[in-house]
Amino acid sequence: MNRLANYLPILDWGRRYSRATLTNDMVAAVIVTIMLIPQSLAYAMLAGLPAEIGLYASILPLVAYAAFGTSRTLAVGPVAVVSLMTASAIGEIAAQGTPAYLAAAMLLAFLSGAMLIAMGAFRLGFVANFLSHPVISGFITASGLLIAAGQLKYVLGIEAGGHTLPQIVRGLAASIGSVNLPTLGLGASVLAFLYFVRMRLKRVLVALGLSARLADIATKAGPVAAVAATILAVPAFNLDARGVVLVGAIPQGLPVPTLPAFDLALIRILAVPALLISLIGFVESVSVAQTLAAKRRQRIVPDQELIGLGAANIASAVSSGYPVTGGFARSVVNFDAGAETPAAGIYTAIGIALATLFLTPLLANLPQATLAATIIVAVLSLVNIAVIRRVWTYSKVDFSAMAATILGTLFFGVETGVVMGVVLSLLLHLHRTSRPHMAVVGQMPGTEHFRNVDRHQVETSPHILSVRVDESLYFANARYLEDRIAALIAERPELKHVVLMCSAVNMIDASALESLDEINHRLKDAGITLHLSEVKGPVMDRLKRSHFLEDLTGEVFLSQYGAMCRLGPPAT
Amino acid sequence: MNRLANYLPILDWGRRYSRATLTNDMVAAVIVTIMLIPQSLAYAMLAGLPAEIGLYASILPLVAYAAFGTSRTLAVGPVAVVSLMTASAIGEIAAQGTPAYLAAAMLLAFLSGAMLIAMGAFRLGFVANFLSHPVISGFITASGLLIAAGQLKYVLGIEAGGHTLPQIVRGLAASIGSVNLPTLGLGASVLAFLYFVRMRLKRVLVALGLSARLADIATKAGPVAAVAATILAVPAFNLDARGVVLVGAIPQGLPVPTLPAFDLALIRILAVPALLISLIGFVESVSVAQTLAAKRRQRIVPDQELIGLGAANIASAVSSGYPVTGGFARSVVNFDAGAETPAAGIYTAIGIALATLFLTPLLANLPQATLAATIIVAVLSLVNIAVIRRVWTYSKVDFSAMAATILGTLFFGVETGVVMGVVLSLLLHLHRTSRPHMAVVGQMPGTEHFRNVDRHQVETSPHILSVRVDESLYFANARYLEDRIAALIAERPELKHVVLMCSAVNMIDASALESLDEINHRLKDAGITLHLSEVKGPVMDRLKRSHFLEDLTGEVFLSQYGAMCRLGPPAT
Structure with a gap:
């Protein structure tokens, strides 16, 4: 009734x-x-x-x-x-x-x-x-x-x-x-x-x-x-x-x-x-x-x-x-x-x-x-x-x-x-989300916080690049992510580790997964290890259904701070 | 050259x-x-x-x-x-x-x-x-x-x-x-x-x-x-x-x-x-x-x-x-x-x-x-x-x-x-982002953290509804936001305040602004005050260019905890 x-x-x-x-x-x-x-x-x-x-x-x-x-x-x-x-x-x-x-x-x-x-x-x-x-x-x-x-x-x-x-x-x-x-x-x-x-x-x-x-x-x-x-x-x-x-x-x-x-x-x-x-x-x-x-x-x-x-x-x-x-x-x-x-x-x-x-x-x-x-x-x-x-x-x-x-x-x-x-x-919406805000981050001295290197006085290491992506990763920005990472590593000859900080990533679709896979392989070819940090629960559940985590050259860290502790303290 | x-x-x-x-x-x-x-x-x-x-x-x-x-x-x-x-x-x-x-x-x-x-x-x-x-x-x-x-x-x-x-x-x-x-x-x-x-x-x-x-x-x-x-x-x-x-x-x-x-x-x-x-x-x-x-x-x-x-x-x-x-x-x-x-x-x-x-x-x-x-x-x-x-x-x-x-x-x-x-x-992408994850949140006892009421033992008040939106607000989900808020308030006759927690909102476009305006007016007609909390800097800068903040019946709080302190302690 x-x-x-x-x-x-x-x-x-x-x-x-x-x-x-x-x-x-x-x-x-x-x-x-x-x-x-x-x-x-x-x-x-x-x-x-x-x-x-x-x-x-x-x-x-x-x-x-x-x-x-x-x-x-x-x-x-x-x-x-x-x-x-x-x-x-x-x-x-x-x-x-x-x-x-x-x-x-x-x-x-x-x-x-x-x-x-x-x-x-x-x-x-x-x-x-x-x-x-x-x-x-x-x-x-x-x-x-x-x-x-x-x-x-x-x-x-x-x-x-x-x-x-x-x-x-x-x-x-x-x-x-x-x-x-x-x-x-x-x-x-x-x-x-x-x-x-x-x-x-x-x-x-x-x-x-x-x-x-x-x-x-x-x-x-x-x-x-x-x-x-x-x-x-x-x-x-x-x-x-x-x-x-x-x-x-x-x-x-x-x-x-x-x-x-x-x-x-x-x-x-x-x-x-x-x-x-x-x-x-x-x-x-x-x-x-x-x-x-x-x-x-x-x-x-x-x-x-x-x-x-x-x-x-x-x-x-x-x-x-x-x-x-x-x-x-x-x-x-x-x-x-x-x-x-x-x-x-x-x-x-x-x-x-x-x-x-x-x-x-x-x-x-x-x-x-x-x-x-x-x-x-x-x-x-x-x-x-x-x-x-x-x-x-x-x-x-x-x-x-x-x-x-x-x-x-x-x-x-x-x-x-x-x-x-x-x-x-x-078109304009896709254009807008296809170039999400991405910040290279460093550690705020004396804290466990990581902020944009362009806006704050932070500590970084020449061997480690930490990047925060402020958008869910999906097909419209997957390729942009590849381009940006490629550009960032091309500028840094001493690089050994890349950490993607995923605190603002609510979703990763199959296109973005392919791109992450691709980034992982390309970094591997260049002798660089890829890590993730602060991946949300539902996103992690989905990643577990793929081969990505097995192929990943680096680790998934619960926090960005944990990643830095493990990969080496920043050189001030 | x-x-x-x-x-x-x-x-x-x-x-x-x-x-x-x-x-x-x-x-x-x-x-x-x-x-x-x-x-x-x-x-x-x-x-x-x-x-x-x-x-x-x-x-x-x-x-x-x-x-x-x-x-x-x-x-x-x-x-x-x-x-x-x-x-x-x-x-x-x-x-x-x-x-x-x-x-x-x-x-x-x-x-x-x-x-x-x-x-x-x-x-x-x-x-x-x-x-x-x-x-x-x-x-x-x-x-x-x-x-x-x-x-x-x-x-x-x-x-x-x-x-x-x-x-x-x-x-x-x-x-x-x-x-x-x-x-x-x-x-x-x-x-x-x-x-x-x-x-x-x-x-x-x-x-x-x-x-x-x-x-x-x-x-x-x-x-x-x-x-x-x-x-x-x-x-x-x-x-x-x-x-x-x-x-x-x-x-x-x-x-x-x-x-x-x-x-x-x-x-x-x-x-x-x-x-x-x-x-x-x-x-x-x-x-x-x-x-x-x-x-x-x-x-x-x-x-x-x-x-x-x-x-x-x-x-x-x-x-x-x-x-x-x-x-x-x-x-x-x-x-x-x-x-x-x-x-x-x-x-x-x-x-x-x-x-x-x-x-x-x-x-x-x-x-x-x-x-x-x-x-x-x-x-x-x-x-x-x-x-x-x-x-x-x-x-x-x-x-x-x-x-x-x-x-x-x-x-x-x-x-x-x-x-x-x-x-x-x-179409599938729009469909996906048109129904973003939204959680009614409450205070974790003894902390300043607010989490989903469906997943955690939290404290709430019948007069205050706190909603966290896990997506940028733009035209594809603007109307969904209106619908959800309308549905949530229809279930709660004692409601006096709605707080939108915007920690995961990276952008608010003109459509979403109209929707927020509309929600504000509708809540006002129903005798409910609308507040925002944890609005990011760039989003706030843009909101300041509109009349929304002047028309808003409530306030914009720096933190969700600040909002709850001001609007009244939760009744356990």
Whole structure:
């Protein structure tokens, strides 16, 4: 029973569900639903999909996550970055508005879901560690800029396209002459309103005497107000006839469950984008979930989260949706509004389902410019210059991985950007650990301590070279060790003993073992004896499984001091 | 002057060249030349190229390496594994025997040379560290098997092809009916002879009273004897008419210097194979060079080696050659025969040039089966089962990377095999360091030492959690740290302080800093204070460049003992 609950967390919290929890979850669900309706429509537009697809992706996935996810408060659904990645992945394959485009989006969600579940089942969540913080935040910032730039065409009322910054700028520049002024007026007004709501409204409301929590909730309803106001403005000012593009008729009713079409050629094309979407979505979602869980001393289980998000994506795929993940803003709203269990997600799903059934006729008059403005204001919070500056100050190495990600994303597209960042950060990491700090050490006078000869006044002997390696020995630095030892002995003609001090070596892999073997043989050929000192227990256990200790010309000493006592006192 | 000599080592050893050195170098050169002639012809055949190309690749490249390389005794030229990789890279592009095939081989050598020089100039030699010892030795073993299997067709006198083991086996099986018996008889005799020479001759000669060194040199001349004997056998037994395929007429004369044709589309196809050839060639060559240098307490400079090998490959490209690198067997022969400076390589080049001018007419009657037998006996020494067994015993993780390389190479070809091995070993390494050893520690009674609570009888307090992390903190384990801390605090409701003991943390990158920041904030939200202890100097210097120390809710203690004294004595 307990074991099953590990894989189906709903069995755990569902058994202890009380009336008080029900009330709290319901309140949170109502607030999240109000926030989610315009977001769903807007992000579907961003993904190049019809508006209703955003709503579909906000129903079943929430239920699936509620059953399988481990976060109590994560709110799943369409999010900006994943929508952008969807548009980028499918944009080359099919034309927007065609059935093939939607079919590809469903397939993408299915692949992403299957990959997430597989990673969860095989405990491969660590693959997400490839994405370092600088790469992720660089990618999110660049995506925010790309999304904002891409939405400008809707605010200007012009036709343009492109998946990279140069393409988008070129597209906008080419059509800038045909700006539709009523659209621009409407779009700019909504932008200004939403910006005011985001930056000032809360303070104004608090000053007017509202409680901080209510003021906060009112702020989150800003986009809904903009949607309602502009829907009413369209017939009032006859904006439709003046060239303002509307969302248009949205099919009323719930999505019909259906499997995506499995086209092998298409699967091959979508595999890499699906993997990147899965990883980025997972990393973002887990970090939100973990932050919220910690506030209530709850726990999330990353491997089970993979299964929860995977189930959500499969659910999205079979209900005509597209890739989803945990959203930052809406999860925080859900948490702040008092949600206690994933049941809040189920109630939100019911809310969205009701909206899909009854509110969609009202949305036909919604201007696209309103949605675009919603997106722009939302994604500008993704652009985080402070982080960029912080990373620059802290580490130039990390900064270069971040810069590569940002420039790659802006100029070559989202997939190339992420891959460039990941590859560069791996290369830089390998480079960093491939040249570990190594110090020639000598004895501090009057003590049993051995320190770096370059930093301290120490005693050494011309016949004995003691070297401390400050890193685990593995394939990336095995050859460097050989080079350094070779260089050190070439400088010292009188040398008779080399002692490797292994106090900071946590692991020796097969490559490093071969290198030690090689060093041992080379030193032997040169008439020098190799010794080890201060080898840790687990490392020693492993060495005993090899022939190295038998072949070693010298000894393994428990301490560096013991080695020096045996090999001869230092000549001062 | 001294600086220039770093880049042109010939300026260093050339100035001190004496008559005694000249004699030693000349003797070594003669022996290596005798060994190199059949090898050059055989490896060219293995690469799918006309026999003379092997000779061409053994002239100018040796001179170029002598000028730029840092090893005193490395013998450069065509080698088995690189020849196999060349055949695999070009096999899909052009048909053997066509001018396009040769042009592609020259271009491949040029690209490989340019990449090696670029890596040397930008000090990117560390990229070779991607190739762990298990991957390299797995690859060499699998290549040896592939090469031997691929040469069987010449010994059997049948037509067959293929670049992977299944292809080769299928090809042999299809034509096994048309075996040419005279060819098989000749091939089997040469195989038996060479095998005897390799395994027994030295002992027999020593027993007959020869010095060990002379016996050794005689052993190396085995292939030359086989070549001479079978050339004479062809007219004697009229083998040509009986269906024994001969090398045929070899153009007499030196190669005409010429640039390879630079075809952009071809460059794009050959770029990845050229990179792999460069890296494999470099790793093999450097390890030979280093082993030999150490025996005389000399030094090689890996970055300059890249330039030396790069120059050799460019030289090969402009003299109608194909990719070359330092060969293991011939370098050992060169060393043992007493070569003292790279001038021995120049004399060898002169020897091969003379052979190309005057001996080539004699080679027309050389049976291909002889060369194939030479190759088979030579490459079987590459197959190293002992290493496979050793890695299996030592580490299952390393073994799995090796097994992937071997199976990938045999079943999908050389490029796929290497790439599979490299990717898997990187993934496994990241996986290993992404879950570092972390111990909850407590105070050993009566001491200031803190040890793992699971292994020792220690004193702890329910309000204080002390955790020791046994690894540098970087992006691959940053999130794991968050998860572990979250899990640890979720189990301890009474917790007020967390102390991270950083004695084994050599580095904290920007990702880990973000994670520490996040942990700090989450603990703060949960009413817990975070402290650090025993932070190393360089790590502390870097932390001071960030806001972390200002935001930290707790303190940084010099020692874990100091932290416990301040936060309250342990409740026993």
